[in-house]
Structures are given as structure tokens and as C-alpha cells.
Amino acid sequence: MAIPPGVVSAARAGWRWQWRQLMQGLGPADSDGHYRRPAAAFSALPPLPATAAEPQSHVLIVGRSCPWAHRAWLVWTLRQLQDSIELLVVEPDPEAGRWRFNTPFLGCSTLQELYRRSGAAANQRATVPVLVDRSSGRVVLGESARLIELLNQWPAPMTAPDLAPPELRAQVGSWRDLFQGAVNDGVYRCGFARNQAAYDRAEGELFAALDEAEAALAMADAGPWLCGTHLTLADVQLFPTLIRLELVYAPLFGVSRRPLWQLPALWRWRQRMYGLPGVADTCCDQAWRHDYFGALFPLHPSGIVPAGPALVTLVQAPLQP
Numbered sequence: 631m632a633i634p635p636g637v638v639s640a641a642r643a644g645w646r647w648q649w650r651q652l653m654q655g656l657g658p659a660d661s662d663g664h665y666r667r668p669a670a671a672f673s674a675l676p677p678l679p680a681t682a683a684e685p686q687s688h689v690l691i692v693g694r695s696c697p698w699a700h701r702a703w704l705v706w707t708l709r710q711l712q713d714s715i716e717l718l719v720v721e722p723d724p725e726a727g728r729w730r731f732n733t734p735f736l737g738c739s740t741l742q743e744l745y746r747r748s749g750a751a752a753n754q755r756a757t758v759p760v761l762v763d764r765s766s767g768r769v770v771l772g773e774s775a776r777l778i779e780l781l782n783q784w785p786a787p788m789t790a791p792d793l794a795p796p797e798l799r800a801q802v803g804s805w806r807d808l809f810q811g812a813v814n815d816g817v818y819r820c821g822f823a824r825n826q827a828a829y830d831r832a833e834g835e836l837f838a839a840l841d842e843a844e845a846a847l848a849m850a851d852a853g854p855w856l857c858g859t860h861l862t863l864a865d866v867q868l869f870p871t872l873i874r875l876e877l878v879y880a881p882l883f884g885v886s887r888r889p890l891w892q893l894p895a896l897w898r899w900r901q902r903m904y905g906l907p908g909v910a911d912t913c914c915d916q917a918w919r920h921d922y923f924g925a926l927f928p929l930h931p932s933g934i935v936p937a938g939p940a941l942v943t944l945v946q947a948p949l950q951p
């Protein structure tokens with residue numbers, strides 16, 4: 631039986647209103663509908679520990695699906711910090727909209743409890759990644775851009791690479807600034823945009839930044855990394871976003887103008903990054919799909935998790951001519 635047109639348009643208006651309320655829960659927007667990421671708590675850089683810091687004196691808390699946590703997990707892996715910092719993975723609790731510990735950690739069963747105990751305001755979101763000082767039982771840093779800088783200076787084995795050597799620092803910094811807004815946050819600005827104009831702007835800035843990275847890597851004597859022969863924090867910062875592109879951001883956030891195979895230098899760069907020792911272990915495609923499609927209700931109310939593509943087809947297949 632056909633539904634009367636008046637009922638359809640009333641339902642649509644009501645549904646749109648509810649969608650806007652639910653989107654406020656995901657993240658605030660400005661008056662023009664652009665997503666504005668809330669400021670992180672615990673964002674001041676703490677002092678580095680003494681060279682002879684107690685093994686496992688600190689704990690790095692990450693969630694598998696979170697790209698901001700992924701960058702910290704990558705630096706922890708690449709700098710071989712396993713002996714000095716313990717890695718702890720929290721699980722999402724989509725119904726409650728928070729992270730929970732598998733087994734109580736320092737007496738807390740949710741990340742929120744740990745935040746409150748560390749002095750965070752009651753309305754502060756409890757986000758990953760965070761670095762925790764075991765002796766005080768408190769979060770010492772909860773902002774991923776600062777966190778990867780700290781981990782890059784953390785006392786590490788002799789063989790650990792410096793991911794921001796002095797001679798490249800300016801170049802690394804300008805890539806990182808570009809990626810942080812236009813790419814890392816850019817995919818969220820697309821997915822959480824409240825209207826077409828806000829989406830169009832974010833999407834344009836995102837692909838302009840990717841074109842810039844593609845051009846830099848495609849130059850005759852360039853690469854294999856963004857700043858030349860040396861792997862840096864710029865590569866680390868781009869990878870968590872690009873490795874999720876076809877699996878999550880294209881289908882869910884509408885970041886689908888150009889699949890990565892149309893940017894061949896970036897496609898090869900992504901395979902190279904994935905092949906670095908330990909990096910594959912930080913890539914959990916099932917968890918990404920499950921968490922994003924299952925948890926972001928306002929964007930995907932059915933909660934149905936798509937079947938593919940399999941990560942292996944992106945990181946191992948040669949680029950088709």
C-alpha cells in the first residue's frame with residue numbers, strides 16, 4: 631500500500647531532525663555545518679623519563695579501530711619500545727559509547743574512569759590513545775600528535791630509527807601539519823559534515839593534500855618515503871588514514887572520489903609501509919569494519935558490516951596497469 635506523500639515528507643523532516651541530534655553526539659559542528667573536533671585532554675607534553683626508566687613504567691593504551699591510536703602504536707612498533715612501554719588494547723562498548731578494559735586496569739573498568747581519576751573534567755571525552763604512568767596511575771598524555779613526538783624521543787634500543795631527524799624536521803613538520811587537518815581529520819570532516827557545502831570543502835581539501843603527496847612521491851628522484859630515503863613521522867601520520875581508505879572511509883564517510891589505485895605512487899608507498907616489520911600486526915581490518923560500521927549509528931543505522939574488500943588485496947596485489 632502506497633504511503634501518502636504528506637506522511638513521507640513529515641517522516642523525512644522528523645528523521646532529519648533526529649539525525650542532527652545524534653550527530654551532535656558524534657561530534658560538534660560550527661554554524662556552517664563543518665565538523666569541529668573537540669580538544670583533547672592531557673595535551674601538554676610531559677617530561678621524558680630518565681634514560682634508565684624502569685622497564686614497563688608506562689602503558690600505552692590504544693583501540694584497534696582508532697587511527698589516532700594507530701599512529702602511536704606504529705611509533706611504539708617502529709622504535710621497538712616493547713620493553714619500556716606496555717601496550718594495552720581497550721575494547722569499544724558501542725551501546726555505552728565508551729572504551730572499556732578487558733580486565734580492570736589500575737582499578738578502572740572503563741577509560742572514562744581512568745580519565746576522571748587523572749583529573750579530567752566530567753564532560754571531557756575519554757579518547758585513545760593515552761600514555762599512563764604506572765607509578766602515579768594517571769594519564770600523562772592524551773593527544774596523539776604530541777604523543778608520537780614523545781615516543782620518538784623515548785629512550786629506545788640503539789637500532790631504533792629517529793623518525794624526525796634534525797635535518798628533516800622542517801619538512802616533516804610541514805607534511806604533518808597538512809595531513810593533520812586535511813587528511814587525518816579530513817576524512818572525519820567529510821563523514822561528519824552536516825550539509826553538502828561542508829562536505830564539499832572537506833573533500834576538496836583532502837584530495838588536494840593526497841595529490842600533493844602523490845606528486846612528491848612520484849618525482850623521479852623521490853622516495854621511497856615522503857621526506858626521501860628516511861622514514862619519518864610524516865609517513866607514520868599518513869598511513870593510518872590511507873590504510874582505512876577503501877575499507878571504511880570511502881564507503882562510510884563518502885571519501886570515494888578516487889580510490890588509491892588511481893594514485894599509484896601512494897599505492898606503492900602504502901604497500902611499502904605495510905611491509906615494514908611489525909606494521910601488519912597493527913592493522914586489524916575486521917575490527918575496523920566492525921567498529922566503524924557497527925558503532926557510528928547516525929551514519930549507518932542498520933549496523934550491517936560490509937564483507938570487503940579484504941586488506942590483503944590492497945597491500946599485496948601489484949598495481950594493475
Ligand SMILES: N[C@@H](CCC(=O)N[C@@H](CS)C(=O)NCC(=O)O)C(=O)O
Nearest residue numbers: 670696698755757758759772773774
Ligand atoms: N585528539 C585525540 C583524538 C583521539 C580520538 O578522537 N579518539 C577516538 C577514537 S578514533 C576516541 O577515543 N573517541 C571516544 C570518544 O570520543 O568518546 C588524539 O589525537 O589523540
